[in-house]
Amino acid sequence: MTGPQRAAALMLALGEERASGLLSRMFDDEVRDISAAMASLGTVQAVQVEELCKDFVEQIGQAGALVGSWETTERMLLRTLPRERVTQIMEEIRGPAGRTMWDKLGNVNEVVLANYLKNEYPQTVAVVLSKIKPDHAARVLALLPEGFAMEVVMRMLRMESPQAEALEGVERTLKAEFMSNLARSARRDAHETMAEIFNNLDRTAETRILSELEGRSAESAARIRALMFTFEDLRRLDSGGMQVLLRVVDKEKLTIALKGASETLREFFLRNMSERAGRLLRDDIAALGPVRLKDVDTAQALIVATAKELAQQGEIRLSQGKEEEMVY
Structure with a gap:
């Protein structure tokens, strides 16, 4: 001990x-x-x-x-x-394990951390990425919006050693806003937590682990499946919600995500675009060639995370579960 x-x-x-x-x-x-x-x-x-x-x-x-x-x-x-x-x-x-704030941040999922940091000032993000491990910082940086990520990179290149007062201010903000929210989320039902984890798994791992879980606890597997919200579930969005989502997602990520989507979902996205935009997207998908499944999963997970954030802000409405029927 x-x-x-x-x-x-x-x-x-x-x-x-x-x-x-x-x-x-x-x-x-x-x-x-x-x-x-x-x-x-x-x-x-x-x-x-x-x-x-x-x-x-x-x-x-x-x-x-x-x-x-x-x-x-x-x-x-x-x-x-x-x-x-x-x-x-x-x-x-x-909250996440670690003695210092920066240790704790190193144990936060990169998607979760990127979704929080993209709403902060570039200078703040530069300080955070300079304090966590390089491999973790790289994964977070790759998930930030393109223009914003470049601004963060430029700030990091020009940044001198942060003053103690500045570091303390960033730590206080992270502790009060980000870590406390993570700690409160730890109190959720275990099946909700596992559903979030499964949402971030690649397809191969998700299928394998859920299949094994069904053999041990069919009830738990069913509850997790019901709580999960996947890329394919975006077809449950109404037309207005889909158009809101299309306005904010990165077009390059959307092309990669739809490359591995079902034909039904792909057509749903295209129907909510202008004829010209839909035609250009079809051409981009066709010209993309073979794409790694890992890249498709990453792009789809990023778009799902964006949809969830819009739902939290009240911009769109998401169906909560595989079997839920929406009435408008």
Whole structure:
């Protein structure tokens, strides 16, 4: 066990009243580290507890096994700290793993991070990409809108070492807006979370894993399928919604995405375009030649993410599930 895990087990063994006295004497970062360890500790067998707490063998032996969970952690913190502070700590430890903000960002899916950063100032995005690992930054940069991405690149090339005040400002913004939203999303139903994950898998992996899941839990597989929103589901958009989507998607990505789409969906897109635009798109698709399935999946996932963002803004309406019928 790590140091924080050992401390967390000891806190649980001492009980809420004694542990709260110890927590009240710790610094915020110590409270956060122990809280994170406690929340993910799970079951600690009595024999392990005895090894950690030889001075309290008798009491701990009677207590038996301990269970660390989100609920016990939050309840213990509430005995010592204000509710607002407890909420902040719990949201932080529920978020992506990592000690610093930049470590945490390195564990955020590139599609999720790109969708957030594309609405920020180019200078802010330049700072963020300069602080995370190059391979992760490259994947995020590739998902940003073309003109915006070039502006970010130029800012990064001209950027000197960011001042401490500027870095602190960016960290505060990310912590208050982005990470807290990610932490709150962690409280969703597990099937919703898995549906989002499956939406970002390539087709081969999605088919393989869902097939295996059906063999183990047909009910879970069915729920995930119902919650997933794929590129093919865009055919459920009404004409107005499709035209809104067409105005904002990158035309090059759309060409690649439709190259691997069904004929039905492709025709649906074309029907919502002008005759000239539709003809040009058909020609572009025909001239594209063979395209890697991975590139098609990436383009389709980006367009689906754009559609979801428009739906959150109230610009379009998406059907929530494979079997849902829309009435207008």
